[in-house]
Amino acid sequence: MDKIALMRVFVEAAERESFVGASQRLGMSAPAVTRAIAQLEGSLGVRLFNRTTRRVRLTESGNRYFQDAKRILEEIEEVESALLGVYREPKGILSVTAPVLFGRKYIVPILIEFLDRHPEIQVKAVFYDRVSNILDEGLDVAIRIGNLKNSSQFAVRVGNVQKVVCGSPDYLSKHGLPNHPADLADHQIIQSSAVEPSTTWWFESSEGKTSVRVSPRLQFNQNDSAISAVKSGYGITRLMSYQVGEEFQTGSLVRILQEHEPEPIPINIVYLEGLRASAKIRSFVDLAKVRLQNNLLINHQIKP
Structure with missing residues (x-):
């Protein structure tokens, strides 16, 4: 053989x-x-x-x-x-990774559309809130939120997200609207360690950077739980804009302290082989690029 x-x-x-x-x-x-x-x-x-x-x-x-x-x-x-001279239809197994909530909200619909378009494709999706080594773990494509460190990888920037402070209309009507990060000391804080591992929260404004030490009364290691708690009216939390974009649109959460938000964080589609990437990878990257770039919920264009 x-x-x-x-x-x-x-x-x-x-x-x-x-x-x-x-x-x-x-x-x-x-x-x-x-x-x-x-x-x-x-x-x-x-x-x-x-x-x-x-x-x-x-x-x-x-x-x-x-x-x-x-x-x-x-x-x-x-x-x-x-x-x-035959067009090669993408086929085989495509493995994709993304952060858990981002994958669930924004990547799953793209994967389903991709499968509908290409009947010879199978998808293996692995969602977790850690940075994976796509080469060592045998992955084809990764969605990265944050600044990239590995220059050997090919990347397509598809948007930006933002750390946002938010609360429910009911909570804010009862306890008042914070006008400055220092006002958070007077509020009940819900913390998601997946977004803010420290109790020191950093902010930026025209006056420069500032930090506030918060005292969370309720802490979670999962973003979903923090979202549920803040929507229930218990307090104020800080999350990524894509995690609560739908809630901002429906009005179930209110975005606050927007003028003090830090710089946007980039979203990239990362893969290894660039122009030499297989048809399945190129086709998925092309589709995901269009869908994500046109999604206002993940491009820092959410209206408060």
Whole structure:
């Protein structure tokens, strides 16, 4: 079996974490898949899988080889399609990551539209509030909120978000509207550690930067819970504008201290391969770019 054929067997086994699954997909026997993997490992001189009786998992070397092998196979398919003059429909498994609430509110609808457009695509979405290494974790595309640090990644800026202070109309009518960050000392504070891990909140205005130390009476590690609490009228909180954009539009929350908000925070779509990215990645990035750039809730254009 030539190296390209061995790569195809390896990629199928890696994606399914199963030699049996790969054999069923490729129309081979399970022993044939095992022999192919052994042949590939022998030629490379490294172990690609850790094997147990139930499943197989990539080793660190195997994970790195998987990224390159997958890219090479996709490039071969694109070259062959171009040679035949045939438009290559995006296909395969697309893996996307985003912050939890951002993914739920804004990325899920884009993923569903993408799947409707491309019937040969499958999507694996992983949402968590941490910065993942898309290469090490085998991800294709990441939505990043914040300034980018890795210059080796390709990025498309699609908008901005803002840290916003807000409260419910009912709470503000009873307790008054803060006109300056220092006024927060007279209010009940709800804190989401996912947005504000510190009890020192920083603000900016034409007069410069200022900080206020708050004393939260209610603290959460999840943004959803903070949103529920502030909507119930318990107090004032600070969140990201995209997390409460719908509430601002409906009037269930009021944006306050807007003239003291810090600088906007960028939103980027990040991927690794730039112009060499596969059709599935390019197609998703193009769609997500349009949808996110046109979404006023995540482009710092929310009206208070």
